[in-house]
Amino acid sequence: MFLDFKNSGDTSDLINKKHALIDEQTSPLQRIMWAYNINEPEKRFFENNICAFHVGNGYFLSVAHNLRIQAGYYRSISQEIYKKELLPILDGAQTRFLDQQYFTDDYTGKKYLNTDDPANLQVIANILKQKRFDTRWVTLSKKKICKPHLLFQFKNNLFYNDTALTRYFGTENYLFEQAIHQHTFLLEVELVKAFYSADIALYRIVDAPKEIIDRIPSVDINYDFLDESMDKIYCLQSSPAGSAGRLLNAADMEGMLDHFNVFPDEVEGNYVFEGFRYLIKGYFRFGSSGAPYLFYDGAREKYVVNAIQSEASGIQLSIKNEREGNYQYINAIASPLYIIKDELEKYLQEP
Numbered sequence: 001m002f003l004d005f006k007n008s009g010d011t012s013d014l015i016n017k018k019h020a021l022i023d024e025q026t027s028p029l030q031r032i033m034w035a036y037n038i039n040e041p042e043k044r045f046f047e048n049n050i051c052a053f054h055v056g057n058g059y060f061l062s063v064a065h066n067l068r069i070q071a072g073y074y075r076s077i078s079q080e081i082y083k084k085e086l087l088p089i090l091d092g093a094q095t096r097f098l099d100q101q102y103f104t105d106d107y108t109g110k111k112y113l114n115t116d117d118p119a120n121l122q123v124i125a126n127i128l129k130q131k132r133f134d135t136r137w138v139t140l141s142k143k144k145i146c147k148p149h150l151l152f153q154f155k156n157n158l159f160y161n162d163t164a165l166t167r168y169f170g171t172e173n174y175l176f177e178q179a180i181h182q183h184t185f186l187l188e189v190e191l192v193k194a195f196y197s198a199d200i201a202l203y204r205i206v207d208a209p210k211e212i213i214d215r216i217p218s219v220d221i222n223y224d225f226l227d228e229s230m231d232k233i234y235c236l237q238s239s240p241a242g243s244a245g246r247l248l249n250a251a252d253m254e255g256m257l258d259h260f261n262v263f264p265d266e267v268e269g270n271y272v273f274e275g276f277r278y279l280i281k282g283y284f285r286f287g288s289s290g291a292p293y294l295f296y297d298g299a300r301e302k303y304v305v306n307a308i309q310s311e312a313s314g315i316q317l318s319i320k321n322e323r324e325g326n327y328q329y330i331n332a333i334a335s336p337l338y339i340i341k342d343e344l345e346k347y348l349q350e351p
Contacts, residue, residue, distance in 0.1 A: 014296065017303060020217075021236055021294070022246040024154055025161065028054045028219040028305075029236050029246055029292070032062060032189060032203065034137055036075040036146045039172045043112060045075045048137050049243060051290035052150070053236070053305065054218040058205035059348060060150065061337075062290035063310055064194040065273075067138040067201060068265045072125035074135060074145055076112045079104065081143060089131045097123065134267050141191065148189050148203065152216075153182040153244050160215050168212060182244050187212070192347060195340050196263075197274050199310040202347060222297060222304040225276065225338040228253045230295065235284055235309060235332075237291035251282025251293065251332075259333065261311070278307055278334040286312070293334050307334040 020026040032052045037043040048071070052062040077086075087095065101120055102111040115121065128135055140146050152159065157176070159166045173186040189203040205213055226233075230253045239245030261273040280293070293307040313331040337344065 017296075018234075018248055021234075021303060022248050024246075026217050027236070027246055028217045029238075030054065030060070030216075031151045031238070031243060032060070032148050032290075033151055034071075034140065034146045035149045035186065037110075037112075038147065038149065038186070038188075040108070041171055041175065043076065044175075046149075046151075047071065047075070047146075048148075049287065051237060051288060051309070052203065053290075053292045054216050055221055055305070055348065056218040057348070058208070058213040058216075059192070060189060060203045060205075061292070061305075061308060062201050062203065063199050063308060063335075064196050064201040065199050065263055065289065065310070067191070067194055068136050068196070068263075068268070068271075070125075070129070070266060071135040071137060071140060073113070073121060073128060074140065076110045077102075077145055079109050079111060081145070082111055086131075086133055089133070090127070094127050094131075098127070129266075132267070136265075136267060138191070138194070139267075148191070150187045150189055150205065152185040152187070153177075154185070155182070157183045159185050159212075162215065165212055165215060168209060180242070180244055193343070195343070196271050198339050199273055199335050200308055200337070200340055202344065219292065219294065220297075220300065220302065220304045221337055221344075222295075222306045223338050223341045224306065225256075225336055226253060226278065226295075226306060228255055233280070233293050233295045233306070234303070235280075235282060235288070235291055235293055237285060237288040237309065240285050243287065247283075247285075249283045251280050251284075253278055254281045254331065255279040257333075273311070275339045276336060277310070278336060279313065280332045280334050281330060282332070284309060284312070284332045305337070307336045310335045 032050050033046040034048040036045040050062050050066050052060040101115050103114045104111050169185050175184050187208050188206050190206050192202040192204050194201045233251050235251050236248050239247045257277050259277040262270050264270050288309050291309040292305040294303045294305050297304045311333040313333050
């Protein structure tokens, strides 16, 4: 039986543990974004922002539904992929249009997007969609068109205030973001397993020293299946006005469900979200997918993660006697880690 956190331990100690969940030096919450041209600072570009959190040994959990969404177009592409996979399926007019929107760099062997005109980007997306050219993020990763990376952002230019660890980072995996006054350090991750029906994805850091991985704060997993008698849980997500900060907010368990929802995939075919879920009431921002839900485990004297923010659950409103499209999003659907316990433990226990 779990202890009520309000009656467990010293209040000041619990406040400090909450602070640790949101502080940049101690929080397990980070973000994953797909990076183009990671070794070319002047051409580097990031897209597909998603929350993720560290569960130890370089493994991160997030959601899976962003993986099979179409990016629409690519920011850069190798000439090899372009010539072998795309050029043969284009007609003459489409080839000429893409040649106008991309320039070729013979030194890097890539074609780079040279337009930010929304109309032109939409035409590119329409061409690729018509030709059924796969721009889902999971495919862009597999083809190394772009790769997922963890973003660690700090107020100073040291990785976790450690000079020795900071020396591992060079121009290819560090940047100062002047507009937001943040120092960003990058670590590549690979997708280990996507549990699509559960809407959970497991990633792992690649090509990073053990000293780096060991320094990254993590959170322990609790696999129990909770119900509405749970006193209080907390959502750890990006701050409301920007993804660089963090927010820890209280939420309430309102119920449980055996879920069913069809998620679109234009390439492999639609798939189904199904299985047990939590219905949760509490603040969540759009863009919080992948955020962990935690509670205070009095026995272990720490906050532990139990579920992941997956979907918004709207309440339909009637405005001027119209209901179509009128929704208020005050409820969330979360995936408990209980539903992938056996498979997840297998991966996390591997050396």
